[in-house]
Amino acid sequence: MIAARRRVPSAVSARSLAYASSPLLASKTPPWRSRFLVVMVALGFLALLGRAVYVQIVASDFYLAQGERRFVHTYDVPASRGRIIDRNGLILATSVASNTVYLNLKQYSATPQQRRELLRLLGMSGTEFDERLDTRLTEVVLKRQLGDDAWRQIRALGVKGLRAEPGYTRSYPEGEAAAHVVGFTDIRERGQEGVELAFEKDLEGRDGQRGIMRDGVGRVIDDYIEAIDPEHGREIQLSIDTKVQFFAYQRVRDAVLEHKAKAGSAVVIDVVTGEVLALANYPSYQPAQRGSLNRGQFSDAARNRALTDVFEPGSVMKPFVAAWALESRRVRPNTVINTSSFSVGGKPIRDTHPHDAMTVAEIIQRSSNIGAARLAMQMEPRELWELYSNVGFGQRPQIEFPGAVSGRLRPYKNWKPVDQSRLAFGYGLSASLLQMARAYTVFARDGEIVPVTMLRQEQPVQGVRVLSPQVARDVRKMLQLVTETGGTATRAQALGYSVGGKTGTAYAQDGADYAGNKYRAWFVGMAPMTQPRVVVAVMIDQPSVGGHFGGDVAAPVFSQVVQQTLRLLGVPPDLEVRRQIVAESVAQAAPDPAGGR
Amino acid sequence: MKRLHVVLLLALIFSCLALVQTSYESRRLFDETNRARNELARLDAEAQRLEAERQAQATHLRVEKLAREKLAMRTVTPAVTHFVVDAAAEAGK
Numbered sequence: 001m002i003a004a005r006r007r008v009p010s011a012v013s014a015r016s017l018a019y020a021s022s023p024l025l026a027s028k029t030p031p032w033r034s035r036f037l038v039v040m041v042a043l044g045f046l047a048l049l050g051r052a053v054y055v056q057i058v059a060s061d062f063y064l065a066q067g068e069r070r071f072v073h074t075y076d077v078p079a080s081r082g083r084i085i086d087r088n089g090l091i092l093a094t095s096v097a098s099n100t101v102y103l104n105l106k107q108y109s110a111t112p113q114q115r116r117e118l119l120r121l122l123g124m125s126g127t128e129f130d131e132r133l134d135t136r137l138t139e140v141v142l143k144r145q146l147g148d149d150a151w152r153q154i155r156a157l158g159v160k161g162l163r164a165e166p167g168y169t170r171s172y173p174e175g176e177a178a179a180h181v182v183g184f185t186d187i188r189e190r191g192q193e194g195v196e197l198a199f200e201k202d203l204e205g206r207d208g209q210r211g212i213m214r215d216g217v218g219r220v221i222d223d224y225i226e227a228i229d230p231e232h233g234r235e236i237q238l239s240i241d242t243k244v245q246f247f248a249y250q251r252v253r254d255a256v257l258e259h260k261a262k263a264g265s266a267v268v269i270d271v272v273t274g275e276v277l278a279l280a281n282y283p284s285y286q287p288a289q290r291g292s293l294n295r296g297q298f299s300d301a302a303r304n305r306a307l308t309d310v311f312e313p314g315s316v317m318k319p320f321v322a323a324w325a326l327e328s329r330r331v332r333p334n335t336v337i338n339t340s341s342f343s344v345g346g347k348p349i350r351d352t353h354p355h356d357a358m359t360v361a362e363i364i365q366r367s368s369n370i371g372a373a374r375l376a377m378q379m380e381p382r383e384l385w386e387l388y389s390n391v392g393f394g395q396r397p398q399i400e401f402p403g404a405v406s407g408r409l410r411p412y413k414n415w416k417p418v419d420q421s422r423l424a425f426g427y428g429l430s431a432s433l434l435q436m437a438r439a440y441t442v443f444a445r446d447g448e449i450v451p452v453t454m455l456r457q458e459q460p461v462q463g464v465r466v467l468s469p470q471v472a473r474d475v476r477k478m479l480q481l482v483t484e485t486g487g488t489a490t491r492a493q494a495l496g497y498s499v500g501g502k503t504g505t506a507y508a509q510d511g512a513d514y515a516g517n518k519y520r521a522w523f524v525g526m527a528p529m530t531q532p533r534v535v536v537a538v539m540i541d542q543p544s545v546g547g548h549f550g551g552d553v554a555a556p557v558f559s560q561v562v563q564q565t566l567r568l569l570g571v572p573p574d575l576e577v578r579r580q581i582v583a584e585s586v587a588q589a590a591p592d593p594a595g596g597r
Numbered sequence: 598m599k600r601l602h603v604v605l606l607l608a609l610i611f612s613c614l615a616l617v618q619t620s621y622e623s624r625r626l627f628d629e630t631n632r633a634r635n636e637l638a639r640l641d642a643e644a645q646r647l648e649a650e651r652q653a654q655a656t657h658l659r660v661e662k663l664a665r666e667k668l669a670m671r672t673v674t675p676a677v678t679h680f681v682v683d684a685a686a687e688a689g690k
Contacts, residue, residue, distance in 0.1 A: 080645075094649045097642035148643070173652035212631075220631045246657035293674035567673065 501525015
């Protein structure tokens with residue numbers, strides 16, 4: 001049997017291999033077939049090996065990159081813009097998380113019910129929505145600056161094709177009251193106006209970056225690159241006190257509405273530190289909802305009139321002329337000056353209430369053009385120019401704010417005598433309200449002018465001496481007379497505090513000429529007079545009802561702002577006040593001159 | 598020798614399993630920290646938003662309007678303020 005079994009393979013070996021011992025199963029396979037198979041399998045392995053070499057060595061970079069793309073995810077971490085806060089830490093501007101919602105038009109599908117809900121949450125009308133969708137783009141921005149809550153609700157609707165990108169939106173809690181100071185940003189959060197623009201470099205942050213690896217189910221499993229943390233913007237603390245700012249804004253607004261004026265502004269400066277406590281303008285706007293105004297309305301509302309509008313200061317300049325006449329010892333406060341009408345260069349100078357003679361103090365108290373011109377004509381043009389220039393006229397205020405203008409003060413070499421006489425009562429030069437307020441710190445600080453700042457300042461600031469302390473005090477007494485009986489601004493009196501200042505009224509310029517029936521009224525003053533703490537400047541543009549003089553229109557605003565500001569700063573009253581705590585008289589708590597003076 | 602090999606093989610297998618377990622654990626923890634960090638950022642942003650909203654609800658403009666209209670209050674003036682002298686502070690001067 002064994003012999004037979006052995007014999008069989010040997011018998012067939014010449015033609016085929018025997019794969020089975022049973023002759024029934026012995027197929028007569030030709031040997032080339034098996035070799036062919038062996039070769040094919042070997043070739044197969046070789047191909048695999050070749051591919052492995054290609055994948056692992058030759059094209060490994062490509063495959064590594066492809067692999068990474070499937071599990072590595074790199075993205076920017078947005079940095080938030082710095083906050084703007086007031087002197088007490090209250091927020092004036094801050095960034096809040098928001099989303100930009102995109103819609104992919106190819107994937108979009110929604111039931112009528114979903115669409116209705118979506119429109120409601122987006123706050124859009126049906127036509128507005130359809131207009132957005134009417135485009136050839138595959139993806140459109142549906143809504144910017146959408147809050148997190150709204151986005152969560154939208155996502156829950158299950159509308160296909162929606163996605164959101166996180167970002168930040170600027171929020172301005174104080175709204176219109178501080179709009180001109182704070183300014184606003186564009187949709188990319190870049191400062192466009194006000195402090196937002198002035199401190200853009202500090203406020204803007206730098207985005208960070210993260211590279212992460214995800215596993216098959218999308219969980220973050222590791223950092224792929226070292227994460228770069230976002231650098232958030234720096235916080236800016238302003239000198240503004242939101243309470244003072246609010247009072248100033250409110251009073252200016254009320255005065256503008258009451259007198260049916262075109263606009264108004266107020267500036268409050270702390271004379272000890274040079275800080276701007278308030279800078280208010282009316283009309284104003286809501287920084288976060290400025291889209292609702294058209295271009296004309298917006299440019300009118302957005303104008304920071306206190307800084308960018310210049311006008312002829314008028315009578316506000318007279319105290320400077322008087323101060324220099326005292327400083328140069330040409331006159332004393334009680335020196336009598338001839339104030340009968342006279343002409344310079346053929347042009348007569350007139351007063352509304354003419355007198356033949358007045359003392360220097362009366363010239364200020366009654367705001368005599370003739371008296372001021374007489375004093376100025378005694379001076380060299382250079383002296384007057386230097387004085388004006390030293391108190392900041394014709395120079396851009398050194399303030400961290402965009403758009404602050406320099407006003408105009410022509411070089412004295414070009415002055416004619418008529419120019420010099422007119423400069424004495426504030427015509428022929430121009431200045432902004434802030435410049436005037438700052439100039440008056442000379443009187444408030446015993447002869448020193450302070451640099452003004454919009455940033456919080458802890459320490460008292462060093463001023464630049466322009467006048468001697470005695471002269472400044474003398475002029476202060478004259479300014480106080482202006483607000484007392486016989487002066488031009490009795491309505492500037494504040495309850496409990498002694499005040500002083502100067503009114504101004506001028507024809508508003510209409511193009512290159514003066515408009516005959518349009519006025520600008522203002523009042524610049526300080527309080528309390530024993531040791532002034534604040535300088536307040538108020539300007540009302542084109543009042544049309546209830547008078548147009550600075551003393552009637554601007555002085556009451558000054559009075560109220562001063563009163564509230566000093567109370568907020570904790571300055572004790574320096575005048576006796578008649579108590580009005582009886583309920584009936586509280587209803588009429590108007591300034592009562594008989595009360596304290 | 599053979600026994601040593603078996604021990605080493607077992608140790609190797611155990612070490613491999615431990616490695617798998619540790620890396621799984623580390624990934625799980627990383628995911629958790631990541632989530633926590635995202636939550637922190639979200640809550641931070643939420644706090645910012647709420648603070649801004651709170652202040653927007655309590656601006657001086659709004660408070661004044663409500664006080665005047667709803668509560669019939671009026672602004673304090675020195676005429677309706679009673680100033681008192683702090684005896685201790687006066688004595689210390």
